[in-house]
Amino acid sequence: MKLVVEYLVGTDSMTKANLMVASGTYPDIVSAGETAGVFIAANAFIPLDDLIEKYGTNIKKIYRPNELELSRAQNGKIYIISNNRPTIDNLYPAAGFYLSYAVLKDAGFPVVKTLSQYGQLIKEYMAKNPKFGDADTIGFTLPTDGYRVTALQYGAARFLGGYPNDGVTAVNQETLEAQLVMRMSVSKDFVKFMNDMWNSGCMDKETFMQKDDQYLAKVASGRLLGIYDQRWAVVNGLAALERNGYYDRTLVAFPVVVDGVEKEYYRGPYAFSVQGVSITTACKDPEGVFRFLDRICAEDIQKLNAWGIEGVDYSIVNGKFTRTPEQWQKSFDTDYQMSSGIAQFNFLPRYEQTDDPVYGKFSDGNWVNPALNQEYNDMRYKDYEKEILKNYGVKTFCDFFEPAYPARYQPGWAARQQLPQDSEEFIASEKALELALRK
Amino acid sequence: MEGGQLMKTRKLYSLAAVAIIFVLIITSCVVAPVQTAPTPTTAPASSGTETPTEKLPPMPKEITMFHATPLAATTPA
Numbered sequence: 001m002k003l004v005v006e007y008l009v010g011t012d013s014m015t016k017a018n019l020m021v022a023s024g025t026y027p028d029i030v031s032a033g034e035t036a037g038v039f040i041a042a043n044a045f046i047p048l049d050d051l052i053e054k055y056g057t058n059i060k061k062i063y064r065p066n067e068l069e070l071s072r073a074q075n076g077k078i079y080i081i082s083n084n085r086p087t088i089d090n091l092y093p094a095a096g097f098y099l100s101y102a103v104l105k106d107a108g109f110p111v112v113k114t115l116s117q118y119g120q121l122i123k124e125y126m127a128k129n130p131k132f133g134d135a136d137t138i139g140f141t142l143p144t145d146g147y148r149v150t151a152l153q154y155g156a157a158r159f160l161g162g163y164p165n166d167g168v169t170a171v172n173q174e175t176l177e178a179q180l181v182m183r184m185s186v187s188k189d190f191v192k193f194m195n196d197m198w199n200s201g202c203m204d205k206e207t208f209m210q211k212d213d214q215y216l217a218k219v220a221s222g223r224l225l226g227i228y229d230q231r232w233a234v235v236n237g238l239a240a241l242e243r244n245g246y247y248d249r250t251l252v253a254f255p256v257v258v259d260g261v262e263k264e265y266y267r268g269p270y271a272f273s274v275q276g277v278s279i280t281t282a283c284k285d286p287e288g289v290f291r292f293l294d295r296i297c298a299e300d301i302q303k304l305n306a307w308g309i310e311g312v313d314y315s316i317v318n319g320k321f322t323r324t325p326e327q328w329q330k331s332f333d334t335d336y337q338m339s340s341g342i343a344q345f346n347f348l349p350r351y352e353q354t355d356d357p358v359y360g361k362f363s364d365g366n367w368v369n370p371a372l373n374q375e376y377n378d379m380r381y382k383d384y385e386k387e388i389l390k391n392y393g394v395k396t397f398c399d400f401f402e403p404a405y406p407a408r409y410q411p412g413w414a415a416r417q418q419l420p421q422d423s424e425e426f427i428a429s430e431k432a433l434e435l436a437l438r439k
Numbered sequence: 440m441e442g443g444q445l446m447k448t449r450k451l452y453s454l455a456a457v458a459i460i461f462v463l464i465i466t467s468c469v470v471a472p473v474q475t476a477p478t479p480t481t482a483p484a485s486s487g488t489e490t491p492t493e494k495l496p497p498m499p500k501e502i503t504m505f506h507a508t509p510l511a512a513t514t515p516a
Contacts, residue, residue, distance in 0.1 A: 027503035029504045031505070289502055
């Protein structure tokens with residue numbers, strides 16, 4: 001069987017979606033991402049409910065019942081099988097309040113839990129170490145260039161208040177009540193913290209006018225003691241810091257909350273989003289195509305996608321999947337991934353890649369996600385990182401954080417992406433973001 | 440053997456043959472009795488009297504797809 005995939009050229013998926021709908025010409029299947037609403041409104045997708053019931057043996061096995069329920073459109077039909085499955089590894093947390101290892105070492109390796117403790121550690125270290133080499137030490141800064149200003153608008157505050165990442169909203173994990181982060185008192189607490197850091201001479205005076213490359217250059221310089229950020233956004237700065245050999249200045253993330261908040265939700269629920277694959281009305285053989293989508297979800301295919309070929313890319317020792325150091329290194333190589341097909345079919349329906357003991361494992365008990373093997377961490381961590389972990393007596397940098405858990409709803413950022421841009425809800429959230437910056 | 444007796448014997452053989460064939464036909468048509476023994480742990484061989492599994496539709500030789508999102512999307516803020 002041959003799968004012929006046309007990828008989006010450029011970045012404007014909305015224009016492309018509207019063009020396809022206007023022409024009425026579709027391929028058999030579409031992975032529409034955030035443009036799914038355009039296709040559904042044009043009746044370009046067929047309901048999948050009957051096909052799931054009749055031929056979806058594997059799909060019903062690997063998707064949680066509530067995920068299939070959440071996949072229903074407003075008319076109650078399922079048009080999308082999600083390919084945006086929850087994925088986690090335990091190497092590094094996705095976000096946190098970062099502190100320089102030098103600060104932690106100086107303070108005797110404290111586990112940092114509250115914002116006041118975090119600020120105090122920066123102040124004390126800065127008082128003793130105002131310079132790093134010839135440069136002034138910077139106590140705390142934030143990314144504020146373009147859309148990165150979201151860290152200031154709501155990104156840091158929602159975590160400080162004990163909420164997971166739901167975009168501009170904070171969702172109470174007990175009641176599922178949602179509110180705008182910018183209207184919550186914790187936003188004010190965060191501003192007060194920054195004001196205190198500013199008055200103490202610890203806040204970076206360029207915070208509110210720096211470009212992102214300047215921000216990352218500060219991370220790479222080793223003179224920076226603290227930031228709030230998501231790891232993916234700062235990973236290039238951290239890599240440069242490592243290349244510069246400033247191992248003692250690397251940044252370690254902690255799940256910091258304001259005083260009075262008892263539980264942190266930095267890792268939050270496994271992020272499930274209804275973005276995925278749909279069968280179009282132009283498909284001449286929907287049953288056959290659906291059978292392909294279900295076959296792709298079978299365990300033997302998923303092992304190939306996640307782990308590769310047994311005996312070539314991994315071995316089974318005492319029932320456990322394992323890789324030699326050489327096999328691990330090859331699995332990290334994007335060229336090898338492309339040529340071998342490892343992880344190349346994640347745009348189709350697939351297993352979740354979480355540490356859930358049921359949905360995150362194959363029937364033989366092995367993790368779907370190779371990154372959940374401790375071997376993976378041992379290969380990935382550098383010696384200086386292993387030293388940090390040893391000093392703290394933990395195995396991974398996620399051990400400071402509460403574990404993730406199954407989702408009961410789509411994350412707020414995914415729901416917001418699906419809102420029509422002329423809807424009242426979308427306009428209200430945009431207005432609130434604008435007002436948060438004006439204040 | 441006398442002629443009349445021979446005819447009688449042949450008739451008897453014919454009747455017996457017919458009876459055997461009839462018994463064989465009946466036997467082959469009898470539905471297997473309901474099994475009361477514990478459910479076997481391995482899949483039973485087809486008895487020929489079970490409803491055959493519904494044939495799944497074949498997968499097409501070629502499927503066309505449009506992918507509207509980047510393969511490696513960054514984590515939303």
